Each structure stands twice: as C-alpha cells, then as structure tokens.
Amino acid sequence: MAHGGAKPRSLWSVLHADRLRLQSLSETGTRSSTASASSDSDSIPVAGNDYDDLPGTLFYTAVLGYGTPAQQFAVSFDTAAGFSFLRCKPCKAGDSPCDAAFDPSLSSSFSPIPCGSPDCTAASSSCSGSSQQTTCPFRFGGAAVTEANGTFVKDTLTLSPSSSVEGFTFACTTFVDSDLFYGAAGMVDLSRNNRSLASRAAAASSSSPTTSGDAIAFSYCLPSNLTSHGFLSVGPSRSAYAGRRDLQYAPLVDNAAMPVFYFVELVGIKVGLVDIPIPPTAPIRNFTLIDTATTFSYFVAPAYAALRDEFRRQMARYPVAAPPPLELDFGLDTCYNFTGLDRVRIPIVSLEFAGGSSLGLIIEQVMYFTDPANYFSVACLAFGETNPANTFPVSVIGNLAQRSAEMVYDVQGGRLGFAQGVC
Numbered sequence: 001m002a003h004g005g006a007k008p009r010s011l012w013s014v015l016h017a018d019r020l021r022l023q024s025l026s027e028t029g030t031r032s033s034t035a036s037a038s039s040d041s042d043s044i045p046v047a048g049n050d051y052d053d054l055p056g057t058l059f060y061t062a063v064l065g066y067g068t069p070a071q072q073f074a075v076s077f078d079t080a081a082g083f084s085f086l087r088c089k090p091c092k093a094g095d096s097p098c099d100a101a102f103d104p105s106l107s108s109s110f111s112p113i114p115c116g117s118p119d120c121t122a123a124s125s126s127c128s129g130s131s132q133q134t135t136c137p138f139r140f141g142g143a144a145v146t147e148a149n150g151t152f153v154k155d156t157l158t159l160s161p162s163s164s165v166e167g168f169t170f171a172c173t174t175f176v177d178s179d180l181f182y183g184a185a186g187m188v189d190l191s192r193n194n195r196s197l198a199s200r201a202a203a204a205s206s207s208s209p210t211t212s213g214d215a216i217a218f219s220y221c222l223p224s225n226l227t228s229h230g231f232l233s234v235g236p237s238r239s240a241y242a243g244r245r246d247l248q249y250a251p252l253v254d255n256a257a258m259p260v261f262y263f264v265e266l267v268g269i270k271v272g273l274v275d276i277p278i279p280p281t282a283p284i285r286n287f288t289l290i291d292t293a294t295t296f297s298y299f300v301a302p303a304y305a306a307l308r309d310e311f312r313r314q315m316a317r318y319p320v321a322a323p324p325p326l327e328l329d330f331g332l333d334t335c336y337n338f339t340g341l342d343r344v345r346i347p348i349v350s351l352e353f354a355g356g357s358s359l360g361l362i363i364e365q366v367m368y369f370t371d372p373a374n375y376f377s378v379a380c381l382a383f384g385e386t387n388p389a390n391t392f393p394v395s396v397i398g399n400l401a402q403r404s405a406e407m408v409y410d411v412q413g414g415r416l417g418f419a420q421g422v423c
Contacts, residue, residue: 066086082260107155112153112154192261198411199217217411252415
C-alpha cells in the first residue's frame with residue numbers, strides 16, 4: 001500500500017501522467033477570472049508522499065481546513081492548475097475513502113455558486129449562464145473521459161489558526177475517475193488565476209494598510225524524501241528576502257497563450273563544464289513553465305536534443321540501459337546501467353535563465369535512479385521531450401528539478417527567485 005494512502009503507480013504510469021499533464025496544460029492556461037480577496041501571510045508544513053513502486057518520486061501535500069468549523073484535509077498544491085478542487089460528500093457509490101471528503105452540511109459558511117452569478121466564470125465551468133440553474137457546474141477531463149465533475153462553491157479556507165481566506169472558490173466534486181487525487185483529498189490552485197490562493201494573498205497584501213503590497217505571492221520548499229520537511233509560505237513579506245545573497249531572480253515572462261501560468265526564459269543549459277546555448281529553432285522567448293505537478297522536466301525538441309546529445313557524449317564510457325517501456329514518441333530515453341561499478345561520475349546540469357540567474361541540479365535531480373538508495377543501479381536522465389509534434393510549445397521544469405531550492409514567486413515584482421541549498 002502506498003505511503004499516506006496513495007495508490008501505487010508504476011514508472012510508466014507516472015510518465016504517462018506527465019504526458020497527459022502536458023496535453024492538458026495548454027487548455028488550462030487560457031483560463032482566468034476576477035475576484036476580491038483577504039488573506040494573511042502564513043507558512044504551512046509540506047509533506048512528500050511517494051509511489052511505492054517508483055521510489056524517489058514524490059507528490060506534495062499540505063493540511064488545510066475547509067468550512068466553518070474547519071474540516072482538515074491533506075491536499076496537493078499546483079502552480080499550473082487554473083482552479084482548486086476538493087472531494088465532497090455525498091460520495092459517488094463505491095467511491096473510497098469517503099471519510100476523506102468534505103461535508104458541506106457541517107459548514108455554516110458554505111455557499112454554492114449559482115449559474116448567472118459573476119463568480120460562475122471559473123475554469124472548466126459548463127454553465128449556460130442561465131440564472132434559473134441553481135448551481136455552477138464543472139467538468140474536468142479530456143474530450144472522451146471525465147475525470148471529475150461537480151459544482152463550484154465558496155467557503156472559508158483555513159491556513160492556520162490565525163490565518164484564513166473567506167469566500168474561497170473551489171470545485172466541489174462528488175465524482176472522481178481514475179487516479180485524479182492519488183491519496184489527497186483535493187488540490188489548491190497557486191496559479192495566476194484571479195481566484196487562486198496565490199492571487200487572493202497578493203490582493204489582500206495590496207489592500208492592507210499594514211503591508212502596502214509588500215508581499216511575495218508565495219514560496220515553497222519541496223521535501224526531497226519522505227523524512228525531510230518542506231513548507232508552503234503564503235503571502236510572506238518581500239522585506240524578509242531583501243539582502244539574501246543565496247537568492248537569484250529570473251524575470252517572469254508573460255505568455256499570452258497561457259496567461260495564468262508562471263514562465264521564465266531559458267537561455268542556456270550547462271552540462272558539466274560545457275555551455276549549451278538554446279538553439280535558435282526553439283520557440284521565441286524559450287518559454288519555460290515552472291510546474292509542481294509534473295514529476296520530471298521536459299524541453300521542447302531543439303533544447304532537449306542539445307541537452308541529451310551533450311549528456312550522452314560525456315557519459316559515453318558507461319553501459320547504456322534500455323529505457324522504460326514508454327510510448328514511442330515520449331519519455332525518458334537516456335538510461336545507463338551502473339550495476340557492478342565502484343565509481344560513477346555524472347555531469348552536473350545547470351539551467352540558465354534570462355537575467356543571469358541559474359538553477360543548479362544535484363545528481364538526484366539530474367538522474368532518476370530506479371533504486372534511490374543505490375547509485376550503482378539503472379538510472380535515466382530525468383529529462384524528456386515535451387512532444388515531438390510540438391503540440392505543447394513550451395518547456396516544463398517539474399518538481400524533481402525544484403527540490404534543491406526554495407522557489408520564491410514575487411509576482412507583483414515580476415520575478416521568480418531561486419534560493420539554492422535552502423531546502
């Protein structure tokens with residue numbers, strides 16, 4: 001049984017989920033909305049949860065409270081979501097575990113969002129706009145498969161005993177298909193969508209006479225294993241980061257096609273001591289998405305080919321291993337068998353961004369080891385190609401590559417910070 005009640009997933013299923021994730025992001029990224037907010041700064045413990053048959057890869061949860069009085073649930077958080085959602089009662093027949101579901105009947109602050117309301121414009125809503133319809137419906141999934149559906153609602157979101165967000169909008173779902181939650185009760189949106197937790201915190205800071213807009217939207221440290229600790233800090237003061245020499249910033253760049261996501265411009269990659277400029281055939285501005293819900297990192301074809309070819313050149317002395325059984329046009333395709341060796345030298349990879357900042361990756365982020373406790377096993381370069389058909393025209397930096405740094409989202413300042421060696 002998976003840690004924390006999560007359903008075990010194979011390597012193929014994690015990578016397949018990454019691919020489905022990339023396919024869905026281009027649709028989610030166009031969604032936006034309007035809202036007002038009030039929220040105080042707070043820091044929330046973050047736990048790493050693993051998949052038993054894929055050690056070393058994690059998804060991340062924080063315990064938050066929903067409703068009045070607060071009902072506590074472990075939920076994941078997502079920087080590229082577009083909307084928040086939570087499993088709610090009554091559960092679908094046969095759905096398990098129903099005890100890990102929010103009960104709206106127990107909350108005095110619960111409020112369904114009706115069709116015709118200005119608030120019924122959130123992501124994935126299929127509301128016709130009729131004021132006669134009593135609830136604002138949503139559907140999540142692809143054209144042929146519904147992964148979740150339900151209604152959009154508002155309720156109080158409690159971050160800590162001293163910090164809460166009133167009238168927080170989320171999708172209350174009673175139907176869940178496949179592995180949408182993976183052991184969590186739901187997900188909190190941290191995107192640039194105006195109803196996200198990050199936007200609510202930033203708006204509250206701007207309107208507060210005590211902070212005068214001096215707030216970072218959020219920051220986080222992702223745990224590297226099941227025993228380490230992480231945090232999610234919502235609305236921390238910008239002054240708390242002033243003068244920190246360990247903090248580098250990359251400008252956030254706007255992508256009109258995906259306005260609710262966080263993008264930086266990737267200008268180069270360093271493999272060992274070799275600098276690899278991003279080829280001019282890569283998309284304009286080299287849009288690179290920062291995403292907490294994707295496991296591995298994926299680059300557009302020209303950038304990935306340049307990274308892969310140089311990495312293979314420097315690793316030519318080691319025996320090549322067959323890649324995992326993936327779909328032919330996608331996945332981790334650069335693997336080695338270190339079994340029986342007594343020394344392995346793996347080139348460090350550094351991602352270089354506009355503005356002169358960089359994100360250096362340690363060995364456990366450069367390679368995925370099939371046995372994380374043993375470097376002398378089969379390992380694959382923890383990068384892949386986004387999509388050979390270029391249907392997803394941006395690169396993605398997943399959570400594995402983010403574990404070594406505190407990630408600081410100064411959205412009002414138009415920048416993303418990397419504080420390496422903090423987490």
